Amino acid sequence: MKSILHAAVLVAAMFLPAALTNWAFAQVAPGFSNSKIVLYEKEKGDRGYWRTGLASDSKQISPERMALRERMMKRRVLEQYAEFLSPLRLPYTLLMIASDCSGSEWDSPYYDPDNHLINMCYSFIAEAEKSADLLVQLQNTQKLWTPVSRDQLFAGLFASVLLHETGHAIFDLLNVPVFGREEDAADFMAAFIPLQFGTETARTVIKGFAYYWAYSAAQGQDPKLGTPRVNPNSPEPQCRLSFCSFSDEHGSASQRMYNVICLAYGGDPVTFKDFVDAGWLPQQRAQDCTREYQLLSAAFNKTVLPFIDQEQMKKVRARTWFTAEETKEK
Numbered sequence: 001m002k003s004i005l006h007a008a009v010l011v012a013a014m015f016l017p018a019a020l021t022n023w024a025f026a027q028v029a030p031g032f033s034n035s036k037i038v039l040y041e042k043e044k045g046d047r048g049y050w051r052t053g054l055a056s057d058s059k060q061i062s063p064e065r066m067a068l069r070e071r072m073m074k075r076r077v078l079e080q081y082a083e084f085l086s087p088l089r090l091p092y093t094l095l096m097i098a099s100d101c102s103g104s105e106w107d108s109p110y111y112d113p114d115n116h117l118i119n120m121c122y123s124f125i126a127e128a129e130k131s132a133d134l135l136v137q138l139q140n141t142q143k144l145w146t147p148v149s150r151d152q153l154f155a156g157l158f159a160s161v162l163l164h165e166t167g168h169a170i171f172d173l174l175n176v177p178v179f180g181r182e183e184d185a186a187d188f189m190a191a192f193i194p195l196q197f198g199t200e201t202a203r204t205v206i207k208g209f210a211y212y213w214a215y216s217a218a219q220g221q222d223p224k225l226g227t228p229r230v231n232p233n234s235p236e237p238q239c240r241l242s243f244c245s246f247s248d249e250h251g252s253a254s255q256r257m258y259n260v261i262c263l264a265y266g267g268d269p270v271t272f273k274d275f276v277d278a279g280w281l282p283q284q285r286a287q288d289c290t291r292e293y294q295l296l297s298a299a300f301n302k303t304v305l306p307f308i309d310q311e312q313m314k315k316v317r318a319r320t321w322f323t324a325e326e327t328k329e330k
């Protein structure tokens with residue numbers, strides 16, 4: 001199972017029923033269907049937004065999470081994401097759900113290769129909403145980077161998480177060979193795809209992703225940008241030290257932030273120039289980002305592009321995916 005963060009709840013998928021049968025094709029807008037991308041209903045009519053966690057005996061979600069679920073349903077986030085992915089020609093069905101995952105305080109969204117399923121966990125989204133509120137407050141008191149609105153931050157983060165998990169799904173379902181850490185490659189997919197969809201979409205996703213990691217770093221998981229995460233409670237004594245924390249399959253918060261900004265700047269130096277000017281990305285890294293982007297673009301063109309329906313892609317490109325509020329810069 002491949003998650004965007006540490007895999008604290010990976011056992012969760014074991015509770016999925018052995019035979020997935022309640023498939024509900026995404027209720028998509030006309031012209032945006034893809035029969036291989038399916039919202040998986042646990043209960044008839046839930047549209048893939050489960051009222052429970054994954055365990056068969058899991059309780060109904062709390063009123064707060066129910067309200068969050070309703071906001072997601074109203075915004076049609078899963079349906080719209082299925083529409084966004086409609087040009088992808090997959091050999092197998094990809095399932096998507098939102099659920100309470102393990103029912104814990106906090107779970108990371110993930111892709112489950114055994115069930116070909118992407119799961120967005122409500123607890124992660126609830127925390128992300130809080131992070132967005134705090135970051136915007138912080139912005140009011142300190143001059144931070146480039147300005148960002150609360151809606152832009154949250155929408156960008158939400159999309160980048162789905163794109164990261166889709167990266168894992170694409171590598172798995174299309175059997176794409178990956179050199180290096182798959183977690184890095186999934187981050188690169190999360191940044192590369194929105195760069196193909198115009199300035200507003202690209203900036204919203206990149207900012208949401210980058211701010212999230214900058215914020216994680218500032219929250220003590222990664223006390224200074226550039227310092228590895230330290231875990232004083234690790235069961236392995238040697239991993240209570242910072243050196244060992246680099247052993248994780250994910251990059252540190254700071255590396256994930258810099259990688260994504262570098263890719264964005266390398267792909268579109270005009271649109272992302274302000275990130276370099278504001279010091280988000282050091283000049284020393286920035287000067288080689290075009291080459292980093294070109295390397296990734298060549299890999300994408302060779303391995304994934306043959307599985308994209310170009311006619312459908314034109315329709316997806318012509319559509320606006322974020323609301324006006326979600327692309328507002330401040």
Ligand SMILES: [Zn+2]
Nearest residue numbers: 002003004186
């Ligand atoms: Zn991941």
